[in-house]
Amino acid sequence: MVIDSDLAKSFSEKSDQELIGILETPADWRPEIVDYVCAELGRRSISTAQIDQKLAENTKQKAEELQKRSIMPLTFWETFFAALDGGALGLFGLLFLWPQASRFKREGFLLKAKKSWRIYWLAFCVRIAIVIFVIAFFIFVR
Numbered sequence: 001m002v003i004d005s006d007l008a009k010s011f012s013e014k015s016d017q018e019l020i021g022i023l024e025t026p027a028d029w030r031p032e033i034v035d036y037v038c039a040e041l042g043r044r045s046i047s048t049a050q051i052d053q054k055l056a057e058n059t060k061q062k063a064e065e066l067q068k069r070s071i072m073p074l075t076f077w078e079t080f081f082a083a084l085d086g087g088a089l090g091l092f093g094l095l096f097l098w099p100q101a102s103r104f105k106r107e108g109f110l111l112k113a114k115k116s117w118r119i120y121w122l123a124f125c126v127r128i129a130i131v132i133f134v135i136a137f138f139i140f141v142r
Helices: 005-012 016-024 031-043 048-070 076-087 090-106 110-141
Strands: none
Touching (some): 048 110, 090 110
């Protein structure tokens, strides 16, 4: 296991939780770093069973957080801007809503993503209906 002394020092200064966090995503790290982290935790008298328990707890906590995020409703301002994008800006509003809804989905806010699209299309359809009504009104009034 060959690892730079500065890197080894920085890992030895990390907390147990930070080191276990590295073990949560071993594919993101070089194999020698993962091996060093395991060895460092062993030096700290943390057993493999304790590491596995911490990893399981962290996984459970992240799953609970993701579950909470997935059902979180839109805030007033998020609703307002989704309606503004569809109602006032029309198709141009897609340039603003698309990145926002994509970010919601990427971060696990599934309900927010779905609701923002629904509000956008509802406001867009209301806009189209108003335009059709105004045009029809001026055609038939004359």
